[in-house]
Amino acid sequence: MCGHVSIYYKKTNIDKKIDIEKIVDLIDHRGPDHTGFYKHEKIEFGFKRLSIIDLGNGSQPMEKDNKVIVFNGEIYNHKELKNKLQEKGYKFNTNCDTEVLLSLYSDKGKECLKDLTGMFSFIVFDKDNESVFGARDHFGIKPLYYIEEDDFIAFSSEYKALLSLIEEIKIKYKSLQSYMSFQYVLPNDTMIDKIKVVPAGSFFTIKDNKLAFQKYHYFDLSVSKSVTNEDVKNVVIDSIKKHMIANVEVGTFLSGGIDSTIVAAIAGKLNPQIKTFSVGFGVDGYNELDVAKETASKLNLENIQITVNQEEYIKSLPKIMYYLDDPVADPSIIGIYFLSKEARKHVKVVLSGEGSDELFGGYNIYNEYSSIKHILNMPDFMKDTINKISLNMPEIKGKSFLYRATTPLCKRYIGNAKIFDNDEAKLILKNYDEEYRYDNLLGKIYEEAQNMKYDHVTTMQHVDLCTWLQGDILQKADKMSMAASIELRVPFLDKEVLEVASNLSLNQKIKKGGTKVLLREAFKDTVPDHIVNKRKLGFPTPIRVWLKEDLGLVVKETIEKANVDHLINKSYAYKLLDEHIQNKKDNSRKIWAIFSFCLWYEIFIEKKEIIY
Structure with missing residues (x-):
């Protein structure tokens, strides 16, 4: 886990080049172990390393075969890839995944992306033809921002390093309006007009000064084969094993939910000495420390707990917002920050349960289908009549239910969180624009779901995978862990896990009163009884x-x-x-x-x- 900055010069004879050594220091927290630079008349790289694999080697930027790479993330199958490359005659000077990635790109070009299992953002400069190739991982776990000016194109793992390169910083109003509804800026955008995001699951090239993007990964949740308990159990266990590969100590976060419990239980079997970390807030109803303690005890694992009080919470807010880059109005962010800081005292890598809900059907809102499906099957004229009645009802029990059941999903569901609806956004925003209504912004995503013939719940999952997961969940996971200089790994967000989860039938995801049906069934003998059917609380913050x-x-x-x-x-x-x-x-x-x-x-x- 690291951070990098790259400056590609469209003109090599410009009067003043950018001081890359100065701006890369703005992301020092991402990699305090080593700083490296590479300078060429066409491109400059700055790199901050957090040493995880092959501690004595693997410094970046790395040069090999007349190519130079900067790479943030982990390639979990790098040993298998290395063996295949060695069979082809490739020689290696290190045991790190960076050299494997660079050699794989030399061997296969853009096709290398099909072979990678892991989280990554990387950029390769080919000295022979002065071209650039870069990519982000399938899910968007590792961030990468960029700006393009007349004289240069600049990339960075965090956009704070790019701000000084912008002559005039302006708010992107579309992003502000969407933020007020979603509680985050939609993926591929930022709050700042000139700063953009390399899309998840995409690669880019720069040739003859032209920047071009291409998607290499699309989420496909279409059921094509049956899935069993053993299928789920085996693929999740295998992923956790891969995510524990490191030359430093690995720990795991532990909340009161089933996802982190599964990770901790499997990790504990692989390493009985593994440390688990939990956070609470000392307020009744917003504290799962007792549950985490009971879980750790039954798993025979050490559990290190911290409690964040109101004063600490308040004091941390400005620096947490700075580390985030874009605003994310998720109160749980602060808890993750403190948890990461505590874990960093003991380990350098932590495992966490992000992504399970999106893949296996874990959010409570998905289960609304169980209650409203009988209304969904009514004739349209009946639904329209009930909808009009619900809009004119006073604020009584049942009003929201009738409205949800009779309003098309694409008009009301914008992901796992909705803050201001379109009408109320007009009251809080001075320059509300009908063009940026949330249903308009999500039109393409819903069109994709319709073309794939997804059912009601799978459509909701698709929306969350394309928005909530990237804009909220992975933003706070990356930025808060990196703020504490610790690597956070997410075993559920693995392409092999995705392949299995995409084939779950509806009744393997939800049932009346339950979520993540098959996942719970698969691990019912692995996690303690008090966790198996525990209702999801999220990350309760007071x-x-x-x-x-x-x-x-x-x-x-x-x-x-x-x-x-x-x-x-x-x-x-x-x-x-x-x-x-x-x-x-x-x-x-x-x-x-x-x-x-x-x-x-x-x-x-x-x-x-x-x-x-």
Whole structure:
């Protein structure tokens, strides 16, 4: 796990080249073990290394066969690939996956991507023809941003390193409007106008100064064969084994849910001395430390726990927003940051359970299908009539159910989180644009699902894989772990696991009152009984409570001071906060979205100093 910056010069005789040594220091937290540079008249690389594999070698940028690479991530099948390359006559000077990746690219070109199992963003410069090839992994686990100007194209693992290269930083309004609904900026966009994202599952080339992208991986959740308990169990265990390969100590996060418990249980069988790490907040209803402790005890694993109080939570917010790059209004981010910091005291790599819900059908919202399917099968005229009735009903029990059951999925489901609906977004945003309604922004994704003939639940999974997973889950996982200089690995997000999970039938994903049906069945004898059918809670964070206390004061002050009056209707924001404090409504997530943007604006646009 590392960080890299690349500058490709379209013109080699420009007056002033970029000081890459200065800007790469902005991502030092991603790789404090070693700094390396490569300079050519056409391209410059800067690299920060966090040493995980072949500690004494593997420094980057790495040069071989007249090619130079910078690579962030891990290739878990690099030993098997190395053996195949050696059979072809390739020689190796190290035991690291970077050299394997570079040799594989030399051997197969873009076709190398089909052979890779892992997480990665990498860039290769071919000195012979002065061309560039780069790619991101299938799921988008490892980030890569870029900007293109008249004289150069620049890439970076975090966009804070690119900001000084932009003459005038402007907000991308489409991103702000979508953020207010999704709680994150949609994948492939950023909040800043000139900064873009290399799409997940894509590669790019630069030839004759022209940057071009091509998709090499598409999510396909079409059922083509039957899947058994053993299929699921074997592929998950195999993935966890691969993800434990390292020349440093590996630990695992442990919450109160089944995903992290499966990872910890299997990892514990492979290494009984493995350490597990858990975080809580000391507020009733928002603390699963007791569950984690019981789980670790039954698995005979060491469990290291921390509790984050309100004061620590508040104090950490500015630096956490800085590490994030784009705002993500997910309150659980802070817990992951503190958990990563604690784990870094003991290990250099941690395993985590991200991705299981999207692949195996784990979100509670997926199970709404069990309740509404009888209405979905009604004639359209009946559904239209019920829908109109639901819109005119007072706020009583059943109103939301009737609305959801009779509104087309593409008009209401935007992923696992929805903050402001389109109508309320008009009240909080000064420049609301009908073109950027969330249903318009997701039109292509729903069209893909329709073309693939996905059922109701699989369509929801497809939306989450293309939006929520990349925009929220993987953003906070990468940025918060890297902020603590620790490598976070996600065994469920493996292409072989995806292949098995994509073939699950509907009743293997959900049943009335249950989710992740086949996954739970497959590991019922592996995880403790109290976890097998435990309802998913997510990552409970007590902002609902704390916004009525000191956190609420900080939030209000931040909204007041941020110079966002041309973008945000502050009077409506204060109304939401007052309603929440007075216990009239739970507006915590809406308030958090507004606050997070205001804090981001102060740091990245107003350049407010961060106090560590």
